[in-house]
Amino acid sequence: MFPDPGASRAVLIGTSAYDFLEDLPAVSNNLTSLAELLTGPTSWSLSRDDCVVLSNPPSATAAMNSLRDAGATARDTLLVYYSGHGLVTPDGELYLGLPQSKQQRVETGIPYSWLRAALLEGRAERTVVILDCCYGGLALGTMGPSELAAQADVEGTYLLAAASENRQALAPPGESHTAFTGELLAILTTGIPGGPERLDLDSIFRELRKSLSAKGRPVPQGRERNSNGRLALGWNPVFSRTPMPSNPIDRDGDHRAWPDPASILTVEGFFNALRQVRVTSALTHTAISHRSGGQIATGTVGSLLNRKDLPRTWRTTGVYLTACGLPDGQLSDWQSCWERLRSALSAGNVPEPDKSQDQGVKNRVSSSWGRTFRKLAGRRPSD
Structure with a gap:
């Protein structure tokens, strides 16, 4: 099923330029490409105003204001996407990197607990969270992918987490997009041979795991609540349908x-x-x-x-x-x-x-x- 575009919203957040961490220039392409897809006719057909893109937001407050506004107006589906450095504190708290973020300084980024609370306060019937982030620096290896997914879990939400193990795997040199988002976009634009007519979240998640694993890249994590896995992100361009007869069908x-x-x-x-x-x-x-x-x-x-x-x-x-x-x-x-x-x-x-x-x-x-x-x-x- 597709969400009602008039009652759905998307907030796409990405940080590509950092003062104290390694830059991730591919993140900018992630935001542009995903916004074009979500506002296009092969996906959700959102209006441009209902697909908010926050590239290098100056502060957590600015990002959270946009997120809360979207959560207050979305009645059908709310999609929240983040791409950039995912960082953890010594206590294991996840926070999302902003331009001035520092290692182990949760106050310099967006604490995931804030995002979590905003989602729980929202009115949307369904929520989709896509986290395309790595840990970076000293946080590498301190938390396994399954633990990241568990920390990010929100009741009533479908979660897709790249949970990459190292920065290079997340943003391969010479590629236009990060590994996870690039594969997601490829699936949505080229389709899944033998897949369903609508590319639902469950089908996309299975294909992501298969394709990224085959390329030797980190395998993404997924969590589902309330059967949101049937929600479609796009049409399957290579779906094969038996030709209809010229006479009225049965x-x-x-x-x-x-x-x-x-x-x-x-x-x-x-x-x-x-x-x-x-x-x-x-x-x-x-x-x-x-x-x-x-x-x-x-x-x-x-x-x-x-x-x-x-x-x-x-x-x-x-x-x-x-x-x-x-x-x-x-x-x-x-x-x-x-x-x-x-x-x-x-x-x-x-x-x-x-x-x-x-x-x-x-x-x-x-x-x-x-x-x-x-x-x-x-x-x-x-x-």
Whole structure:
């Protein structure tokens, strides 16, 4: 399942330049690449404002303010990522390095206990924590990877920890990204052959362990709470689907991973899920129009998927979902979701999407959606 992008947030923190520790220039690339992925159509489709990037934050206070703001507004999923030096005190307390951090001086970094407390105070239903950090200096070897994962554990959170054993393994010379994040990005952009349609956290974790181990690099650690391992970070570009027949499908035997309307919290999430339906169906806009028996035109399909405001009537959406091959038993759930959002809008409980975006930007985004999803579908069905 994908989170609702309108009710989810990401905070990406990275320190690449240090006054007293070795610089990690690859961390800057980590932040840029991960932000592009999370705001793109093949992953969570977060808005730029909802994916906060903190590169070389000046203080723990600055980082914690952004983290708490995100935790207070995220109702679906909150993702927190850190890349840089992970340090430990003589008492074994983990703290995350900042530009002026020093060894064994927890006050010079972000104590993980602070981050932990902020996560527990947040409103998000699910939390994902990704720690791409090493210990550095005298801390090397003082804490095993499993102990790092245990210290970072938070109830209700899925944790991915690189837990690298030495600095060089974390940021290999000549590579654009650190070892752990580079492998994570590679999995999300090239996919997992034979893997699921959606790249969920459990599948990504297994692939990370396998691929990094094969390269002789530190094996990451993972912890799961509340079945968050089924949460998807992206579509699998190399997912293989049996071609759909030209005749109407047997919906009773349809076991494809359709989006769950029960997880939709916002209007933005509603349209994001509608676009996921099209990807799952592997149909072009023209093919959907054809399968609707001409009830909706090709242009109407595109207009529906690129809307920002919730349709005032159900008919077009219902025809679209049926033409995509959604099982009949799920249509009522989708209509209930639409009715719930309409009622919330009438009551003023759901903010209307921002319609002030530049038209050129919207056109580029729409074009990008089409190109990317055609690639993900792996084929162009005949009309």
